[in-house]
Amino acid sequence: MDFKDIRSQFPILDQQVNGRPLVYLDSAATSQKPYRVIETLEKYYKEYNSNVHRGVHTLGTRATDAYENAREKVRKFINAGSTEEVLFTRGTTTALNTIAVGYARENLSAGDEIVISFMEHHSNIIPWQQVAHKTGATLKYLPLQEDGTISLEDARTTITSNTKIVSIMHVSNVLGVINPVKELAEIAHENGAIMIVDGAQSAPHMRIDVQDLNCDFFVFSGHKMCGPTGIGVLYGKKHLLENMEPVEFGGEMIDFVELQTSTWKELPWKFEAGTPIIGGAIGLGAAIDFLEEIGLDNINAHDQKLARYASERMSEIEGIKIFGPKERTGLVTFTIDDVHPHDVATVLDADGIAVRAGHHCAQPLMKWLKVSSTARASFYLYNSEDDIDELVKGLIKTKEYFSNVF
CATH class of the missing domain: 3.40.640.10 (Type I PLP-dependent aspartate aminotransferase-like (Major domain))
Structure with missing residues (x-):
């Protein structure tokens, strides 16, 4: 099965949020459901x-x-x-x-x-x-x-x-x-x-x-x-x-x-x-x-590929800090200098991009990381590199917005 065709099997993804096509990057919290389910x-x-x-x-x-x-x-x-x-x-x-x-x-x-x-x-x-x-x-x-x-x-x-x-x-x-x-x-x-x-x-x-x-x-x-x-x-x-x-x-x-x-x-x-x-x-x-x-091995390879691509693209943005090892599963947790993670998520949501912000039910880990909260983009089988490109655009916009505000 072509991963580019999988998105069409998830009806919830065929919608606009705040006037923009939905980019759902919060599957670590809950995944979306295909027609079959x-x-x-x-x-x-x-x-x-x-x-x-x-x-x-x-x-x-x-x-x-x-x-x-x-x-x-x-x-x-x-x-x-x-x-x-x-x-x-x-x-x-x-x-x-x-x-x-x-x-x-x-x-x-x-x-x-x-x-x-x-x-x-x-x-x-x-x-x-x-x-x-x-x-x-x-x-x-x-x-x-x-x-x-x-x-x-x-x-x-x-x-x-x-x-x-x-x-x-x-x-x-x-x-x-x-x-x-x-x-x-x-x-x-x-x-x-x-x-x-x-x-x-x-x-x-x-x-x-x-x-x-x-x-x-x-x-x-x-x-x-x-x-x-x-x-x-x-x-x-x-x-x-x-x-x-x-x-x-x-x-x-x-x-x-x-x-x-x-x-x-x-x-x-x-x-x-x-x-x-x-x-x-x-x-x-x-x-x-x-x-x-679809195959769990195929899904694993797809998710890790997206995580690598996201890490590479996001690392190009000055002021972004990514937490965790280089080799990871399908998510990237990060902060932007001088911008609260909740503000990051709010600005992204205005462009139809759904990410998670907060302590992710892991407060001892947040303390170990020396942060109060982070933002997280998590990927699954219905995501593509296009979704990550939209995320990167949104992060650049977020950073520019708060640079002008402050």
Whole structure:
């Protein structure tokens, strides 16, 4: 599939914003949705909307089959060993909290250690802060190199025999760093710890093989990979999930309910209480089909090419500072001298260019970078070099505007 033709499959991109053609450069926050996903959702709600795993009528059977077929698509997408290891959640945040409550609080105690890094998203910081407060465990941070990367030597020093959990993002939503999670998992396991990988920014852009990574848990969200909002995935090794207690209780996750006690269903359903996110899961399955047809390796190469091109073009503008290493995934985070990132985003928006400005849910990283906030342009399969050229024009205009104002 020609990447130049992909844009036409995303109806939202065929519009003007503030009188200018939309240039959407905020896919790290959420991606846009192709016709296939939108039509799949419409078909579910129009033709076979029903609850799953309950009624034996035709609509219920069709909905259940589609829902569980989506689970199988996810299994193949990340190469999990079994659908028993694939749990549907509301997203990455819910998945991380499920691990923190269902596994960490039950298995950690005073003297144990949790290791994360300074670059983590808040959703991979706050749950571990809460676990540490509740259990008496110590929360430790992997240091970063000057370019924002993680050194395996530092990891071997920071991760010790007291470490029980290592939880690291696969790809930074700010720096675009691809972390060596496979090697970190090996170090964690050598010390008797489990490895959790936040794949929110990697699953949309590159091929994932959880068995090759040998991580114990892997989590990601559907809305960043052309799927609907409100759906995510928690992959966990079967023996860990079997020994975890559910964090939500109610219908569909039970086997038998007595007056004083209850027993749980087998995996994966013991973690999916109540009516699940049926339409979201089916829509995620359609998104996976779409991405697989294009090819994750092709998407990864395309996104990295755009990131390199953007870095080169933006570096030509005096006063722009780009954060992160030279080799990065599909985003560029930056500041402009004497211009607040929110002002940058506002001026760009006036020309129909959508970028993110703020701390990107990564305040510890902002402090490490010695800034309060940054602007970020993030790219995906529907973007092209033309979009980056428009961004560069907008940045030059922004810089000139504020030079005249002040």
